[in-house]
Amino acid sequence: MEVRSIVIIGNGISGITAARHIRKRCDDAITVISAESEHFFSRTALMYIYMGQMKYAHIKPYEDRFWEKNRISLRNARVAEVDFEERNLSFSDGSTMEYDVLILATGSSSNRFGWPGQDFKGVQGLYSLQNLESMERDTQGIGRAVIVGGGLIGIEMAEMLATRRIPVTFLVREEGFWNNVLPKEESDMVTRHIRSHHIDLRLSTELKEITADEGGRARAVVTTAGEEIPCQFVGLTAGVHPNIDLVKNTPLETDRGILVDSFLRTNMPDVYALGDCAQHREPQAGRASIEQVWYTGRIMGETVAATVCGEPTAYRPGIWFNSAKFFDMEYQTYGTVPAQPRQGSDSLWWEHPNGKQGLRIVFDSRTKAVLGFNAMGIRLRHTVCDQWIREGAHLDQVIKNLKQADFNPEFTPFAVRY
Amino acid sequence: MTHSLVNPYPAGQDAVQRIALGAFAIGLLALVIAAFGPGEEFPQLFFWLAVVLGPTGGAVYAVRNFLHRPAGVRNEQVWHRSLFNRGMVAWVFGIVLTGFYIALYWGPDSYWGSAALVRVFDPLSNLLTGSPADRWFLYGAVYTMAVLVMGLRAIAKYRHSNYQVVRTGSIMFFQLGFAFLIPQFLKAMDRPEFYFSYFWPLKPDYLWPEGGYYSFQWILDKGGLGLWMLLFAGVMTFIATPVLTYFFGKRWYCSWVCGCGGLANTAGDPFRQLSDKSLKAWKVERWMIHSVLLIIIAITLLLWVNSFLGGSILGNLSHTLSKLYAFIIIQAFSGVIGVGFYPLLGTRVWCRFGCPMAAYLGILQKYFSRFRITTNGGQCISCGNCSTYCEMGIDVKAYAQRGENIVRASCVGCGICATVCPRGVLKLENGPTHRDREVGNPIVFGNDGFRLRP
Ligand SMILES: Cc1cc2nc3c(=O)[nH]c(=O)nc-3n(C[C@H](O)[C@H](O)[C@H](O)COP(=O)(O)OP(=O)(O)OC[C@H]3O[C@@H](n4cnc5c(N)ncnc54)[C@H](O)[C@@H]3O)c2cc1C
Ligand code: SF4
Ligand code: SF4
Numbered sequence: 001m002e003v004r005s006i007v008i009i010g011n012g013i014s015g016i017t018a019a020r021h022i023r024k025r026c027d028d029a030i031t032v033i034s035a036e037s038e039h040f041f042s043r044t045a046l047m048y049i050y051m052g053q054m055k056y057a058h059i060k061p062y063e064d065r066f067w068e069k070n071r072i073s074l075r076n077a078r079v080a081e082v083d084f085e086e087r088n089l090s091f092s093d094g095s096t097m098e099y100d101v102l103i104l105a106t107g108s109s110s111n112r113f114g115w116p117g118q119d120f121k122g123v124q125g126l127y128s129l130q131n132l133e134s135m136e137r138d139t140q141g142i143g144r145a146v147i148v149g150g151g152l153i154g155i156e157m158a159e160m161l162a163t164r165r166i167p168v169t170f171l172v173r174e175e176g177f178w179n180n181v182l183p184k185e186e187s188d189m190v191t192r193h194i195r196s197h198h199i200d201l202r203l204s205t206e207l208k209e210i211t212a213d214e215g216g217r218a219r220a221v222v223t224t225a226g227e228e229i230p231c232q233f234v235g236l237t238a239g240v241h242p243n244i245d246l247v248k249n250t251p252l253e254t255d256r257g258i259l260v261d262s263f264l265r266t267n268m269p270d271v272y273a274l275g276d277c278a279q280h281r282e283p284q285a286g287r288a289s290i291e292q293v294w295y296t297g298r299i300m301g302e303t304v305a306a307t308v309c310g311e312p313t314a315y316r317p318g319i320w321f322n323s324a325k326f327f328d329m330e331y332q333t334y335g336t337v338p339a340q341p342r343q344g345s346d347s348l349w350w351e352h353p354n355g356k357q358g359l360r361i362v363f364d365s366r367t368k369a370v371l372g373f374n375a376m377g378i379r380l381r382h383t384v385c386d387q388w389i390r391e392g393a394h395l396d397q398v399i400k401n402l403k404q405a406d407f408n409p410e411f412t413p414f415a416v417r418y
Numbered sequence: 419m420t421h422s423l424v425n426p427y428p429a430g431q432d433a434v435q436r437i438a439l440g441a442f443a444i445g446l447l448a449l450v451i452a453a454f455g456p457g458e459e460f461p462q463l464f465f466w467l468a469v470v471l472g473p474t475g476g477a478v479y480a481v482r483n484f485l486h487r488p489a490g491v492r493n494e495q496v497w498h499r500s501l502f503n504r505g506m507v508a509w510v511f512g513i514v515l516t517g518f519y520i521a522l523y524w525g526p527d528s529y530w531g532s533a534a535l536v537r538v539f540d541p542l543s544n545l546l547t548g549s550p551a552d553r554w555f556l557y558g559a560v561y562t563m564a565v566l567v568m569g570l571r572a573i574a575k576y577r578h579s580n581y582q583v584v585r586t587g588s589i590m591f592f593q594l595g596f597a598f599l600i601p602q603f604l605k606a607m608d609r610p611e612f613y614f615s616y617f618w619p620l621k622p623d624y625l626w627p628e629g630g631y632y633s634f635q636w637i638l639d640k641g642g643l644g645l646w647m648l649l650f651a652g653v654m655t656f657i658a659t660p661v662l663t664y665f666f667g668k669r670w671y672c673s674w675v676c677g678c679g680g681l682a683n684t685a686g687d688p689f690r691q692l693s694d695k696s697l698k699a700w701k702v703e704r705w706m707i708h709s710v711l712l713i714i715i716a717i718t719l720l721l722w723v724n725s726f727l728g729g730s731i732l733g734n735l736s737h738t739l740s741k742l743y744a745f746i747i748i749q750a751f752s753g754v755i756g757v758g759f760y761p762l763l764g765t766r767v768w769c770r771f772g773c774p775m776a777a778y779l780g781i782l783q784k785y786f787s788r789f790r791i792t793t794n795g796g797q798c799i800s801c802g803n804c805s806t807y808c809e810m811g812i813d814v815k816a817y818a819q820r821g822e823n824i825v826r827a828s829c830v831g832c833g834i835c836a837t838v839c840p841r842g843v844l845k846l847e848n849g850p851t852h853r854d855r856e857v858g859n860p861i862v863f864g865n866d867g868f869r870l871r872p
Contacts (some may be wrong), residue, residue, distance in 0.1 A: 050496045328491070328578070410847075
């Protein structure tokens with residue numbers, strides 16, 4: 001077979017996993033392009049650089065020589081245009097490049113809802129390395145920061161600033177932290193935990209506008225309730241959306257993201273899309289059409305590599321799982337755990353008297369088959385939870401054998417009691 | 419405004435901390451002043467200032483520093499500070515430490531014999547042994563104090579992890595009891611100054627017929643107790659070590675008992691992130707550490723053959739050989755480089771590149787042990803915290819992000835990788851058998867969740 005030129009735009013977890021697995025499977029030429037950085041780095045670890053817990057070199061998952069050794073060419077440049085008919089890319093520096101197979105893994109961009117003042121200096125989201133640099137620059141010696149939007153990136157930003165001893169006011173529109181994902185008890189627990197870290201958390205509070213000083217630098221935010229909170233830095237963390245700027249107004253079909261079938265194929269031949277930027281035309285039952293997490297990007301990367309190398313493989317991600325850390329509180333989830341009580345399923349919630357650990361088991365009301373877990377401040381064993389959910393293990397069995405799922409360090413008493 | 423506006427990570431220190439820090443500074447100053455003469459004249463005074471007040475102040479300060487902040491991984495700002503990021507302060511500290519070791523090992527007897535600094539430790543030495551201190555007593559006392567003071571700090575820092583608390587308690591216990599008090603008492607009773615927490619090949623002379631300071635013959639000469647000691651040394655090396663390592667991995671020794679590991683995990687804890695994680699360092703490590711083990715085995719065999727043949731092969735050379743070993747390996751490597759370079763190379767340089775016991779334990783751990791670090795399915799986000807804070811320079815995330823167990827000869831089972839992982843991915847475990855430890859874990863694959871690695 002002739003050697004194809006496989007070009008991947010985006011060197012995040014999705015694009016890089018695709019590249020690595022294509023290399024394992026076939027001998028084609030692989031080029032990975034990114035405007036953001038020379039090498040792949042872990043986006044999930046950006047916060048730790050600001051916190052001084054790691055340096056940039058530490059968050060690169062592979063040594064620099066890995067790429068040459070595996071014959072993956074890297075190009076640090078911005079793709080300005082794609083000509084899908086001619087199979088040709090042009091870069092912002094004017095150069096061009098041809099491809100046989102194109103894989104789009106362009107990731108996300110931070111949401112900005114057209115708030116008045118959102119473009120002032122000292123106002124930003126947190127997604128890229130460049131965002132991290134500006135955050136470093138604009139938070140030097142400031143007296144207060146305000147964060148707008150209570151998701152995972154918002155709470156990370158709050159933690160980052162707190163470790164620099166910068167007082168933080170955290171505006172969250174919902175009446176409970178992340179309560180569109182977390183059930184009430186979990187949400188309350190995190191809310192308490194955030195406050196115990198002395199973050200000025202304001203629930204049910206929305207941003208109206210940001211005001212600036214003469215120099216065009218943020219000086220205060222005004223809430224919809226009319227309160228003015230003086231600050232010198234504003235973090236906008238109200239979610240992300242697929243970054244599809246590059247392919248808007250091209251024959252490539254898009255909606256909110258780049259539309260793909262279950263094989264991650266777009267409507268153009270030999271063009272694939274995956275990770276944060278992809279939108280599934282027919283998502284698997286119970287899954288969202290756009291999944292913007294690390295793990296799904298990785299799974300899609302493995303899948304697309306198989307398809308591209310001649311073994312068409314549908315993206316069937318299996319049982320959902322995810323994890324996060326809210327300041328010092330770890331969170332893991334497996335399977336389906338609805339935020340609001342849902343017809344047909346029930347759940348058991350256990351909470352430690354210390355208020356810092358909790359475990360929820362969701363099960364089918366009729367059959368008592370276990371459907372999902374939420375673990376707060378407790379580590380559960382992925383393989384065991386996955387198997388229980390997959391097999392529809394009976395609630396009583398699961399409770400009886402719960403210790404099998406204990407993944408906490410040795411000498412940690414397994415405290416969960418139902 | 420509500421309490422929530424009070425800053426959680428206070429910039430300044432409270433009164434207790436300031437007083438404690440002051441006490442520590444006075445202790446340090448007293449030590450320096452004492453060394454220039456006054457220590458000889460007023461040993462009691464300087465003992466109380468330098469040996470009691472100073473370390474107590476240090477402990478209170480360090481512990482409070484962490485108790486002030488919420489329990490959890492508190493590694494923030496580590497790389498922003500000169501001392502922990504190979505900055506100027508680190509170099510100065512490294513040079514001072516190295517200088518101390520050079521003076522200690524190779525300083526002339528004429529200096530140490532009459533050193534005022536040593537006199538400061540007389541009250542303690544008199545209490546424990548009934549005789550005045552010498553430089554080795556001073557070293558043992560300072561070392562033990564460092565493990566105790568910084569051990570308390572480590573317990574405060576890692577108080578959210580029972581594994582770290584229990585383990586740190588264990589290394590403090592063994593350092594104080596087995597590596598300091600018991601040998602001192604034995605010496606006081608004119609018994610061999612025997613360290614029940616060190617064995618061949620880390621203390622090779624315990625099983626040497628002659629030559630070493632603590633050689634077989636020397637211990638035997640001390641009568642019945644000596645015989646028991648030798649029996650103990652033999653059993654520890656050849657029976658207890660393989661058995662314990664089979665069940666628990668090398669950590670039972672390196673992270674729970676050994677004083678070198680003890681110092682690294684207490685006094686050295688702030689420097690653990692400086693270890694070299696590159697593949698190249700791993701290569702160098704394997705060559706060096708196994709060479710040291712081979713050299714010790716060779717010397718030991720040679721000495722015994724020589725002894726059986728009545729000294730006919732080596733003659734007096736055996737003495738020179740063991741002296742040379744002590745000079746290069748024990749003093750230069752484990753002391754000067756191993757500890758003196760903490761602020762520059764990280765903590766476990768000796769354990770990783772030089773220690774023959776670690777080599778022996780590592781071979782056992784790699785090929786015949788139930789111990790492994792398990793990876794939690796697909797939860798790794800490749801953040802790099804585990805690798806950054808592994809003092810042995812193991813690239814833990816390289817395994818974790820592939821869903822593989824970590825089975826490495828060098829892993830000392832300190833458990834810090836599992837402690838700092840923000841996603842609960844790692845767990846130190848003793849499995850039911852040694853056979854399943856390197857079997858690839860199921861990793862997450864696109865085609866319907868878990869699939870066993872080929
Ligand atoms: C601060 C933060 C914390 C997070 N924490 C977690 C977490 O704990 N767990 C979790 O599951 N997920 C987390 N996420 C989400 C996760 O990081 C993303 O889902 C994931 O990184 C997406 O990977 P990707 O490869 O699809 O895209 P990206 O990582 O966004 O990579 C896309 C790359 O393409 C480049 N690119 C785009 N257009 C062009 C162009 N025209 N030319 C050249 N290059 C281009 C971009 O510059 C970017 O480098 C976090 C995200 C952020 C921002
Ligand atoms: S791998 Fe983990 S347990 Fe082993 S030495 Fe490194 S940090 Fe310690
Ligand atoms: S194992 Fe944990 S600490 Fe290590 S890279 Fe993965 S998520 Fe990070």
